[in-house]
Amino acid sequence: MNKLLLIALALVAVVGLSACNTMRGIGQDVQKAGTAIEDAAKKK
Numbered sequence: 001m002n003k004l005l006l007i008a009l010a011l012v013a014v015v016g017l018s019a020c021n022t023m024r025g026i027g028q029d030v031q032k033a034g035t036a037i038e039d040a041a042k043k044k
Helices: 002-043
Strands: none
Touching: none
16 A cells, blocks of 8 residues: 555656656746837837
8 A cells, every 4th residue: 555655646646747847948938028019119
């Protein structure tokens, strides 16, 4: 039972960490898009 619990906790940790990296990547993409839109608006 303890081994199963340990495996389950490890899987939750891996999924949680990968989700953090995914959200960080999305945030960076959104920021880059916003910067591009801002630069385009300044040129007009």
